[in-house]
Amino acid sequence: MLEIHQFLCLTDNFGVLVHDPVSGATAAIDAPEAAPILKALADKTWQLTDILVTHHHADHTQGIPELKAAFPNVRVVGPAQEAAQIHTLDETVKEGDVVRVGGHAAKVIEVPGHTLGHIAYWFDKDSVLFSGDTLFALGCGRSFEAPSEVLYRSVMKLGTLPAATQIYCGHEYTLSNGRFALSVDPTNEKLKKRMAEIEELRAANRFTLPTRMDLERATNPFLRADDPDVQAALGLAGADPAKVFAELRERKNHFRG
Numbered sequence: 001m002l003e004i005h006q007f008l009c010l011t012d013n014f015g016v017l018v019h020d021p022v023s024g025a026t027a028a029i030d031a032p033e034a035a036p037i038l039k040a041l042a043d044k045t046w047q048l049t050d051i052l053v054t055h056h057h058a059d060h061t062q063g064i065p066e067l068k069a070a071f072p073n074v075r076v077v078g079p080a081q082e083a084a085q086i087h088t089l090d091e092t093v094k095e096g097d098v099v100r101v102g103g104h105a106a107k108v109i110e111v112p113g114h115t116l117g118h119i120a121y122w123f124d125k126d127s128v129l130f131s132g133d134t135l136f137a138l139g140c141g142r143s144f145e146a147p148s149e150v151l152y153r154s155v156m157k158l159g160t161l162p163a164a165t166q167i168y169c170g171h172e173y174t175l176s177n178g179r180f181a182l183s184v185d186p187t188n189e190k191l192k193k194r195m196a197e198i199e200e201l202r203a204a205n206r207f208t209l210p211t212r213m214d215l216e217r218a219t220n221p222f223l224r225a226d227d228p229d230v231q232a233a234l235g236l237a238g239a240d241p242a243k244v245f246a247e248l249r250e251r252k253n254h255f256r257g
């Protein structure tokens with residue numbers, strides 16, 4: 001059984017530790033900030049063995065040097081396509097590669113869009129996905145380095161994973177994502193119910209992650225660009241879902257909710 005410990009870094013980044021109790025192996029998913037990751041390791045009395053990087057942005061990589069200094073044998077794994085931007089990688093991976101954390105294995109899924117080389121880590125036997133800044137609860141990342149069609153294909157690629165997949169992502173953005181989701185999918189009863197739960201969690205200063213793939217498919221507008229209600233709310237009934245997705249992404253960029 002994989003143990004997962006999630007905590008806050010910086011302002012709204014998640015730090016996540018993945019621990020295999022049998023071997024003692026522990027991986028950090030990205031490294032937004034060293035201090036809270038080191039504190040989480042100390043709290044759990046876990047030794048850091050691996051860092052799995054999803055993409056090159058500083059708020060996912062800037063903690064790596066300090067973690068390497070504290071754990072000199074740590075192995076840093078990241079996307080081959082971003083090796084030139086992430087100078088701290090020990091191993092590079094690409095689509096279909098398998099990354100082991102002790103006795104557990106993650107499949108690498110390439111999901112370009114937010115950045116060109118962005119990857120996700122899918123522990124398929126454990127039903128856990130680390131989606132970085134590609135798929136968020138009720139949202140998705142911005143398409144910084146590619147046209148939105150590229151990000152659309154990546155988001156939909158993750159959307160095909162099994163319904164019970166637990167999803168961890170890079171940021172606690174769910175409340176603002178949900179306000180936008182309601183603006184473009186106002187009659188979705190599952191979304192309304194979920195938003196009520198999210199408001200309660202955030203009011204109690206609790207995390208809204210992990211989420212589940214079936215819940216995202218039912219409530220995340222970026223996975224619902226082919227849904228007639230979402231299309232109608234945007235005035236794009238019958239349009240190509242990739243175009244609907246582009247419109248969603250554009251509106252979200254300017255949304256103040």
Ligand SMILES: [Zn+2]
Pocket residue numbers: 055057060114133
């Ligand atoms: Zn990012």
